[in-house]
Amino acid sequence: MQTEIIQQLTQIAGSASSVVCDETELLVYECDALTLFRNKPDVVVFAANTRQVAEIVKLANTHRIPYVPRGSGTGLSGGAMAIQGGIVIELQRMNRILSVDVENRIAVVQPGVVNLHISQAVAPYGLYYAPDPSSQSACSIGGNVAENAGGPHCLKYGMTANHILAVEAVLPSGEIVRLGNPAGETIGMDLLGSIVGSEGTFAIVTEITIRLLPRPQAVKTLIAAFHSVDDCSQTVSDVIAAGIVPAALEFVDDKTIRAVEASVYRAGYPLGAVAVALIEVDGFREGLEETADQIVEICRRNNAYEVRVAKDDDERAKLWMGRKGAFGAMGRISPDMLVMDAVIPRTKLPQVLAQIDRISQRYGLPVANVFHAGDGNLHPLILFDSRRADQVDRIFEMGEEILKVCVGVGGSLSGEHGIGCEKKEYMGMVFSDADMETMLRVRAVFNPGGLLNPDKIFPSRRSCTEIGKQTTTSTEEIGKRVDAVLRGAH
Amino acid sequence: MTIDGLNASRVLQPASVEELAQLLKEEKGSVSPVGAQTQLHFGNPLRSLDCAIDVTRLNRITEYVPGDLTIHAQAGVTLGELERALEANNQFLPLDPWNGPGATIGGIAATNAQGSLRPTGTIRDWIIGMHVVEVNGNASKTGGRVVKNVTGYDLAKLYTGSIGTLAIITEISLKVRSGYGRTATAVTRLPDFASAANLVSLIRTGPLQPVSCEWIGPENEVWLRFGEHPRAVDWQLKNLPGADWKILEGTEEAEGWASVRSGYQKLGPIVVKVIGLPATIADIVAESRSRAWIAHVMNGIVLSGVSSIEDVRRLRRTHRVIIERASLEDRRQVSTFGLEPAEHELMLRMKRTFDPEGRLNPGRHVDGE
Ligand SMILES: Cc1cc2nc3c(=O)[nH]c(=O)nc-3n(C[C@H](O)[C@H](O)[C@H](O)COP(=O)(O)OP(=O)(O)OC[C@H]3O[C@@H](n4cnc5c(N)ncnc54)[C@H](O)[C@@H]3O)c2cc1C
Numbered sequence: 085m086q087t088e089i090i091q092q093l094t095q096i097a098g099s100a101s102s103v104v105c106d107e108t109e110l111l112v113y114e115c116d117a118l119t120l121f122r123n124k125p126d127v128v129v130f131a132a133n134t135r136q137v138a139e140i141v142k143l144a145n146t147h148r149i150p151y152v153p154r155g156s157g158t159g160l161s162g163g164a165m166a167i168q169g170g171i172v173i174e175l176q177r178m179n180r181i182l183s184v185d186v187e188n189r190i191a192v193v194q195p196g197v198v199n200l201h202i203s204q205a206v207a208p209y210g211l212y213y214a215p216d217p218s219s220q221s222a223c224s225i226g227g228n229v230a231e232n233a234g235g236p237h238c239l240k241y242g243m244t245a246n247h248i249l250a251v252e253a254v255l256p257s258g259e260i261v262r263l264g265n266p267a268g269e270t271i272g273m274d275l276l277g278s279i280v281g282s283e284g285t286f287a288i289v290t291e292i293t294i295r296l297l298p299r300p301q302a303v304k305t306l307i308a309a310f311h312s313v314d315d316c317s318q319t320v321s322d323v324i325a326a327g328i329v330p331a332a333l334e335f336v337d338d339k340t341i342r343a344v345e346a347s348v349y350r351a352g353y354p355l356g357a358v359a360v361a362l363i364e365v366d367g368f369r370e371g372l373e374e375t376a377d378q379i380v381e382i383c384r385r386n387n388a389y390e391v392r393v394a395k396d397d398d399e400r401a402k403l404w405m406g407r408k409g410a411f412g413a414m415g416r417i418s419p420d421m422l423v424m425d426a427v428i429p430r431t432k433l434p435q436v437l438a439q440i441d442r443i444s445q446r447y448g449l450p451v452a453n454v455f456h457a458g459d460g461n462l463h464p465l466i467l468f469d470s471r472r473a474d475q476v477d478r479i480f481e482m483g484e485e486i487l488k489v490c491v492g493v494g495g496s497l498s499g500e501h502g503i504g505c506e507k508k509e510y511m512g513m514v515f516s517d518a519d520m521e522t523m524l525r526v527r528a529v530f531n532p533g534g535l536l537n538p539d540k541i542f543p544s545r546r547s548c549t550e551i552g553k554q555t556t557t558s559t560e561e562i563g564k565r566v567d568a569v570l571r572g573a574h
Numbered sequence: 575m576t577i578d579g580l581n582a583s584r585v586l587q588p589a590s591v592e593e594l595a596q597l598l599k600e601e602k603g604s605v606s607p608v609g610a611q612t613q614l615h616f617g618n619p620l621r622s623l624d625c626a627i628d629v630t631r632l633n634r635i636t637e638y639v640p641g642d643l644t645i646h647a648q649a650g651v652t653l654g655e656l657e658r659a660l661e662a663n664n665q666f667l668p669l670d671p672w673n674g675p676g677a678t679i680g681g682i683a684a685t686n687a688q689g690s691l692r693p694t695g696t697i698r699d700w701i702i703g704m705h706v707v708e709v710n711g712n713a714s715k716t717g718g719r720v721v722k723n724v725t726g727y728d729l730a731k732l733y734t735g736s737i738g739t740l741a742i743i744t745e746i747s748l749k750v751r752s753g754y755g756r757t758a759t760a761v762t763r764l765p766d767f768a769s770a771a772n773l774v775s776l777i778r779t780g781p782l783q784p785v786s787c788e789w790i791g792p793e794n795e796v797w798l799r800f801g802e803h804p805r806a807v808d809w810q811l812k813n814l815p816g817a818d819w820k821i822l823e824g825t826e827e828a829e830g831w832a833s834v835r836s837g838y839q840k841l842g843p844i845v846v847k848v849i850g851l852p853a854t855i856a857d858i859v860a861e862s863r864s865r866a867w868i869a870h871v872m873n874g875i876v877l878s879g880v881s882s883i884e885d886v887r888r889l890r891r892t893h894r895v896i897i898e899r900a901s902l903e904d905r906r907q908v909s910t911f912g913l914e915p916a917e918h919e920l921m922l923r924m925k926r927t928f929d930p931e932g933r934l935n936p937g938r939h940v941d942g943e
Contacts, residue, residue, distance in 0.1 A: 277731030371803030
């Protein structure tokens with residue numbers, strides 16, 4: 085990168101410490117939590133405010149340099165990876181909660197605020213921010229908006245999109261706009277709603293007004309252990325069919341249980357189980373006990389051999405720790421893994437899990453399953469050994485086959501991690517050229533020059549695999565990252 | 575067919591999406607999609623109308639999988655038809671738009687029509703996928719058929735509320751809800767404005783979580799609907815703040831809410847939606863010099879019947895205001911959405927990218943602002 089541009093960036097950011105261009109330091113920014121694909125940006129600049137973001141964007145425009153916004157870098161689809169190099173605009177330092185309006189149950193925050201910090205800050209008022217990605221102790225709210233992040237509790241409370249009321253954003257023209265309103269009411273077209281989930285390709289969000297919810301009066305969390313995957317899947321279906329709206333309904337398989345129980349995230353999951361359902365209900369105290377009993381009954385009817393209701397908050401937290409640490413614990417059973425994210429209609433769970441199992445056997449590579457079962461959001465983890473070239477060659481093919489199965493039953497390519505760089509070549513599985521052409525035209529309305537976060541989401545001539553030459557998906561590295569995530573040590 | 579005083583020279587009723595696409599490929603004039611015609615007055619005045627495309631023959635529920643809590647319906651299916659299909663499995667769509675069960679699902683989405691039932695949002699929050707045909711006859715889709723999905727851009731958000739000015743909606747995929755364990759409605763009438771304002775403020779800051787919470791004036795009635803586990807509903811009924819409450823259930827409850835809906839139809843002569851904050855609704859009602867109103871207490875939104883466009887202009891100095899219903903005469907003088915410059919510019923670019931010649935419902939939306 086030309087020194088002249090570095091100088092100008094330093095001037096905009098106000099100090100040399102806000103600009104990173106040292107080759108070794110840049111290594112941190114060559115990927116997000118999808119370590120498989122890497123490419124170093126030319127420079128990283130830490131923005132301190134909206135005006136700086138706008139000026140950086142204008143500078144990038146003048147010199148026609150691609151630029152990529154980045155929050156905490158916990159993304160799992162390569163969204164914050166600088167495919168074409170250029171400038172990474174790091175928003176972590178814009179991390180203030182600007183205001184909390186307790187009476188109207190809204191908060192205004194900067195994009196770099198860590199998801200969990202919001203709930204912590206408003207807890208004294210009996211409020212919280214509902215979307216809770218497993219990475220919530222590290223991921224930024226700006227990254228959540230970009231990815232339309234989900235989480236276990238989105239089953240009842242909806243995704244990020246349902247909780248964003250208004251934003252201030254810097255458009256690729258450098259213009260600063262405000263969209264939405266604190267009532268969350270759409271006026272005209274829902275431009276805000278289209279920005280949420282645009283994976284950082286429409287605009288850089290610099291201030292966010294979010295909806296807060298009152299804490300539920302009571303919560304009940306239970307786990308049920310099964311000797312068969314089908315019984316566990318059937319339980320999922322039956323809970324939903326009974327008209328219950330659980331706050332969360334998660335599926336954890338035997339491989340995951342072994343990994344979790346051997347790790348620091350040990351949660352007391354039954355080791356002999358082939359599958360465990362982690363179920364939570366919340367709401368008014370009245371009636372909750374009955375609902376929990378009804379779920380226990382459904383589990384037993386489906387041959388659960390052990391059902392345990394968490395006695396207190398500690399036990400509840402432990403059960404969740406195991407689930408949230410699951411990706412990180414995989415190092416206990418495999419040197420490498422590929423985290424997948426796909427959605428299927430939940431009635432197809434038994435069928436699809438069986439098909440994934442067959443694919444796994446055919447390829448000779450194990451798959452661990454730990455996922456948001458209530459909304460059919462699968463996370464098959466393909467376990468392999470990167471030292472064995474024959475295995476590495478097959479993981480993509482195998483992943484693609486699994487995605488085809490999911491799409492084949494009416495599912496989709498991603499429930500929450502996004503397409504980013506990882507799955508862009510697969511978009512043709514679900515969208516026709518005409519569908520994608522329409523989407524690209526909409527992108528051009530926001531991002532006509534295409535400098536903001538280029539080469540993402542849609543198939544391109546330059547595939548991601550060509551970019552990341554030295555790829556690795558070591559579970560150890562992922563483990564370290566997850567550990568950092570869960571400790572919030574970003 | 576007449577819309578905003580314009581007579582359509584042709585009214586076409588395609589029986590399939592393919593036929594609709596073919597019609598559009600051949601059509602060179604201005605085109606207005608219409609459904610059950612319950613909302614034709616909504617939006618800025620239509621500028622020209624060569625061809626009306628009635629989509630009510632696209633009336634098939636293409637798939638309904640109760641176990642997945644999803645339903646897929648063509649745009650011409652009415653809300654009532656959807657409700658009947660869902661009822662068989664004790665499921666429902668938590669929407670009760672003012673234009674009633676006769677409205678088509680496509681029309682409800684296109685106009686972002688809403689009502690009192692808003693447990694977790696409006697129609698945009700229940701849409702999981704959409705198929706559209708653009709003015710040039712090209713068909714495309716966005717979203718998918720599953721309840722959770724972040725694959726590709728969510729263009730359904732843009733089509734919702736665009737009053738058929740970007741593309742013609744042909745099919746919508748929706749997620750639905752299991753029926754509430756029990757519903758009950760509590761109604762009370764307060765002696766005056768101040769005591770009603772006080773009561774709704776108590777409710778909104780208290781522990782109750784009504785799925786509808788309406789303050790209706792000038793009668794100063796407060797309507798609360800609860801939908802939950804039967805015991806949670808009981809608990810909420812027991813913990814209603816002090817007032818003389820009447821509890822409605824069953825058919826009485828349904829009739830009660832139907833009467834609120836017809837109350838909306840009687841608001842006027844100009845009906846505006848004033849967007850504020852929960853804590854400011856009493857001020858909004860006062861400021862709008864409302865003749866009659868329905869306020870969504872939990873959302874900070876007031877539907878207010880005002881006397882003249884002067885009132886609208888005055889309100890717009892302090893609030894975002896959407897014109898819900900007004901005479902053609904009035905709509906000629908004051909724009910429907912009152913867009914801010916930056917939004918206006920983006921929406922206009924959006925309109926141009928979908929419909930460069932401005933043939934879809936010309937003047938209705940941003941191009942008439
Ligand atoms: C252990 C682990 C568990 C996870 N669990 C979940 C889960 O349960 N649910 C889930 O949804 N995700 C999960 N994720 C994925 C990830 O945490 C989310 O996608 C998260 O929203 C990313 O936030 P971030 O701040 O790290 O964003 P980054 O990774 O920094 O960026 C993500 C994308 O957002 C863009 N972006 C960032 N900030 C902005 C901004 N201010 N304006 C515009 N664009 C911006 C970037 O360009 C990029 O495209 C998990 C990840 C890990 C490592």
